[in-house]
Amino acid sequence: SQTIHQWPATLVQPVGSPLSLECTVEGTSNPNLYWYRQAAGRGLQLLFYSVGIGQISSEVPQNLSASRPQDRQFILSSKKLLLSDSGFYLCAWTRGGKAFFGQGTRLTVV
Amino acid sequence: GDSVTQMEGPVTLSEEAFLTINCTYTATGYPSLFWYVQYPGEGLQLLLKATKADDKGSNKGFEATYRKETTSFHLEKGSVQVSDSAVYFCALINGGTSYGKLTFGQGTILTVHP
Numbered sequence: 001s002q003t004i005h006q007w008p009a010t011l012v013q014p015v016g017s018p019l020s021l022e023c024t025v026e027g028t029s030n031p032n033l034y035w036y037r038q039a040a041g042r043g044l045q046l047l048f049y050s051v052g053i054g055q056i057s058s059e060v061p062q063n064l065s066a067s068r069p070q071d072r073q074f075i076l077s078s079k080k081l082l083l084s085d086s087g088f089y090l091c092a093w094t095r096g097g098k099a100f101f102g103q104g105t106r107l108t109v110v
Numbered sequence: 111g112d113s114v115t116q117m118e119g120p121v122t123l124s125e126e127a128f129l130t131i132n133c134t135y136t137a138t139g140y141p142s143l144f145w146y147v148q149y150p151g152e153g154l155q156l157l158l159k160a161t162k163a164d165d166k167g168s169n170k171g172f173e174a175t176y177r178k179e180t181t182s183f184h185l186e187k188g189s190v191q192v193s194d195s196a197v198y199f200c201a202l203i204n205g206g207t208s209y210g211k212l213t214f215g216q217g218t219i220l221t222v223h224p
Contacts, residue, residue: 034212043216044199090154094203094212099144103153 001027006091006102013109019064019078021105023091026072031093033074035066038088038104047089050074081109112137116200116215123190123222131185131218133174133200141202143167143176143183148197148217157185157198190222 006023025031035047048066049057056066063082067075074091086109091102117132145157158167163178172187183200200215
């Protein structure tokens with residue numbers, strides 16, 4: 001079956017600490033992968049988009065980076081978190097008109 | 111580039127009222143159109159979709175019709191319930207290939223009062 005796993009579900013990190021959020025996909029190959037952020041009270045903002053291994057498109061300049069070391073793995077990272085990085089991060093994949101979402105990660109930077 | 115524009119919220123309704131959330135899009139080609147819903151404290155869920163012009167997607171009493179002539183995909187429900195309170199996102203995936211990019215609208219917050 002086609003699923004997507006995203007972890008952790010919640011995370012509290014101090015300012016200046018590193019970040020690594022992981023997303024893995026099952027049941028498909030060569031999906032398009034996405035990282036979105038949803039700040040409190042706001043809509044979804046596309047952060048990164050990948051059409052293949054090692055291919056990352058950054059939609060907005062920011063303190064974050066993304067990597068796709070394997071076809072079905074997408075990682076969101078930061079070397080030093082800022083308070084403004086707090087939010088709800090959502091991983092998604094699409095292929096041929098289908099779209100699936102992870103459960104999201106609630107990140108609080110303190 | 112592709113874009114999706116939703117009506118600005120928040121939208122506040124009384125139970126059993128009629129709901130319309132407007133969504134228009136800009137895209138080349140023939141996109142697939144979606145409505146997603148995010149209930150409080152939960153992740154995004156697919157509510158309904160339409161893959162070609164004049165298709166009507168429906169689910170849980172919600173409906174939306176793919177109107178190519180007006181580039182719209184408005185969400186409607188005849189009688190809303192308190193449990194429909196959520197954030198609703200209109201989205202599209204462009205093209206008939208496997209490489210379409212998922213583009214979201216900004217989301218519309220719906221609050222339904224008893």
